[in-house]
Amino acid sequence: MYRALDVQGFYEQFHSEDIIMSYNGNANGDLLNNLIHVAQAKLAQVEPKSSIRKRVFNILVEILQNIYHHYGQITIKDFPNKESITFVFAKTQANYYIVAGNFVLNEEIPALKEKIDLINALPAEKLKRVYIETLGNGVISEKGGAGLGLIEIARKSAGKLSYEFRLFDSHLSFFSLMVKIPADLPAAA
Amino acid sequence: MENFFLEETSKTPKLSFDVSTGKFLMSGRSIPENSIEFYKPLLEWLDEYIKKPCAKTEFDVKLEYFNTSSSKCLVEIFRRLEKIKGAEVVINWFYEEDDEDMQESGEDFKELIDIPIIMSVIEN
Numbered sequence: 001m002y003r004a005l006d007v008q009g010f011y012e013q014f015h016s017e018d019i020i021m022s023y024n025g026n027a028n029g030d031l032l033n034n035l036i037h038v039a040q041a042k043l044a045q046v047e048p049k050s051s052i053r054k055r056v057f058n059i060l061v062e063i064l065q066n067i068y069h070h071y072g073q074i075t076i077k078d079f080p081n082k083e084s085i086t087f088v089f090a091k092t093q094a095n096y097y098i099v100a101g102n103f104v105l106n107e108e109i110p111a112l113k114e115k116i117d118l119i120n121a122l123p124a125e126k127l128k129r130v131y132i133e134t135l136g137n138g139v140i141s142e143k144g145g146a147g148l149g150l151i152e153i154a155r156k157s158a159g160k161l162s163y164e165f166r167l168f169d170s171h172l173s174f175f176s177l178m179v180k181i182p183a184d185l186p187a188a189a
Numbered sequence: 190m191e192n193f194f195l196e197e198t199s200k201t202p203k204l205s206f207d208v209s210t211g212k213f214l215m216s217g218r219s220i221p222e223n224s225i226e227f228y229k230p231l232l233e234w235l236d237e238y239i240k241k242p243c244a245k246t247e248f249d250v251k252l253e254y255f256n257t258s259s260s261k262c263l264v265e266i267f268r269r270l271e272k273i274k275g276a277e278v279v280i281n282w283f284y285e286e287d288d289e290d291m292q293e294s295g296e297d298f299k300e301l302i303d304i305p306i307i308m309s310v311i312e313n
Contacts (some may be wrong), residue, residue: 036220037199054254058290061220061256066224075213104214128297135264136301148257156290 005034011035014090014097022088024083027102032064039089042161046091052053055156056096058161062149063100074103086176095183101176109165109173117161117179120149120160127155157181177185190241193234194281201227202252206234210268211243216251224258235269242276251283251311260294267302280306 020042023035039060047053067085068133086101104112122130131151154161162178190208195213197203197217205214221227248270255263269279279300292308299306 048285050285051289054288055290058254058256061254065220065222065256065258133298134298135260135297148260152257 014092017177018092020091022087022118023088024084024086025065026083027085028083029068032068035087036061042089051180052183056098059153059156059179059181062099062153063098063179067100068147069101070104071101074105079172082172092181093183096181097178098181099176099178101174102166102171103161104165106167106171106173109175112175113163114163115150116161116163119154124155124158125149131155153179190234190237193231201312204276206231206238208238209243210311211246212253213246213248214251218253218273219259219262221256221257221259224256224262228259232262232265232269235266238283239273242273245268245277246273247279247281247296249281249283255294263298264301267298267304271303272274276302281309283309284307285311 021035021038021181023031032189043053043060064087071083082103086099088097088099089096090099093102119127119130131148134148134151143178150161157179159180159182162180164176166174166176168174190311192208193204193206195201195204200218200220202215202217202219207213219227250263267280268281279296282298284291284295295306295308
């Protein structure tokens with residue numbers, strides 16, 4: 001169940017005033033930290049409800065830290081833009097949108113795609129079971145990831161995860177993930 | 190053995206673990222990129238504490254946010270406390286009234302951890 005995400009089309013659906021912040025360029029740990037700080041400050045300005053603010057902030061942190069934990073996986077020497085990312089944080093009347101993209105090795109795609117498709121196929125109650133099971137049994141990876149991030153994002157966003165892999169060359173693709181978070185209604189269990 | 194204390198930062202919680210009273214507190218936010226590195230000293234401290242615990246250990250968890258790698262570390266912390274035998278252990282899980290996500294996280298831990306977790310609403 002591949003969910004095509006047309007990133008260009010995604011940008012076009014927004015009015016410029018919908019974009020809370022966006023970033024396009026090389027990233028490092030400090031920059032990701034700064035993005036988290038700025039996003040948090042912006043969120044405090046636009047969202048009056050503390051429960052929604054917390055939920056959106058949580059997802060922002062997971063998404064940006066997922067990118068952080070992916071650092072160093074791409075070791076192709078002659079590709080200076082391997083740590084290039086895109087990040088868009090937007091709000092329409094009904095929803096918040098977070099889109100984040102980073103390069104991945106083509107060989108990483110099948111496992112990542114399989115994982116997201118599996119998460120998207122699970123109903124909310126099953127997703128909760130998988131989350132609790134992973135929390136109880138999963139081993140924390142060397143880089144600090146616990147394999148829980150995407151499950152958590154899916155649980156809190158209460159929608160399917162949209163994604164896109166855009167082939168860049170024989171080694172790399174650009175992976176984009178989009179999450180939609182309702183701004184008014186609480187997410188389903 | 191000394192108390193374990195750390196001031197909170199923008200990414201890590203306040204940790205106040207008192208060995209003489211058995212009053213433990215974690216408050217603020219826990220969103221470090223590398224949670225294992227952050228929590229390792231506390232886990233080592235707990236390994237010592239559980240050898241000679243207080244008659245009652247009461248752990249207040251008052252978190253505003255935490256990331257998923259911190260949630261793994263929370264499981265590790267709770268698992269240490271599960272090992273305490275012959276002494277009382279209780280976890281107070283605090284959440285704001287309208288914070289369903291934090292409430293649900295507490296419920297998740299309840300399913301995994303064999304220690305009473307008392308859900309406590311923080312009045313707004």
